[in-house]
Amino acid sequence: MRCKSSANQNLKHKKGLWSPDEDQKLKDYIINHGLGCWTSVPINAGLQRNGKSCRLRWTNYLRPGLKRGTFTTHEEQIILTLHGMLGNKWSQMSQHLPGRSDNEIKNHWHSYLKKKVAKLQSITPLDTLNEESCSSSTSLKSTRTGSSIESNDVEPLDYSKVTGLRIPPKILFADWLSLDQFQLFNNNNSDELSYSMDAFNHTCSSQETVINGGSYSSGIQEGSRAECQNVEHDFYDLIFEEIIGPNFNINAL
DNA sequence: AATCCTCGCAACCGCTTCGTG
């Protein structure tokens, strides 16, 4: 992690917007040398920026695979769902939204989704929606005493209670949820939702060593990954209904 | 046409976490 500091501390770092020339330099450097020590990147790439600025520019703008443009309804649903579960954990949310950076998600939340949710709450309190949609208690609901999903008011899902882990796992959905586990709860029965969280516990626990060991690869086979992503969409729909209610239509706001 | 206001996005700042010597 730590790298030899070759940075000239007295160097005056440039601030503000990046020029196309700077972007090209950074991109060329990373393509040729790969990701390494960020503090040495600006020096070696001939940029008058600090490493932090370079990292941010790369992760939020230059990184390959980034999806630019408006968020789809489904992406918004996922954000709302995850926000209800995680709170303002933007980087964790970005793990579940391929091509979206944490900054982008955060901006979208603050400029758009937060208002939508506030508007929804002013029309229909979420308690009402939840009562209508879920009469039986689930493990998910039991950990959510707060009904609001507004960032500052919500009591986010307590991961330590739900998963037994101190810190929420930094892991892709498809990496911890196997198809077998999904099939067991993919019936319209809230009890199965409890099972899904149990499956989450189990899989997270078993993968903790791998995560802590620094490996981000999963045990899941590549061929199953695309299938898992579809499953992931279904899963978020399920959770979304659990939190927001089945009749909620984001487009209606 | 000029000014003001709002919104969205990009980037900075400060704090926390984590690895290394």
Added chain:
DNA sequence: TCACGAAGCGGTTGCGAGGAT
């Protein structure tokens, strides 16, 4: 064990574009 420094993260700010007055 501790101090240091790099990386990561979330909150906040600044600025430009576009719409309203």
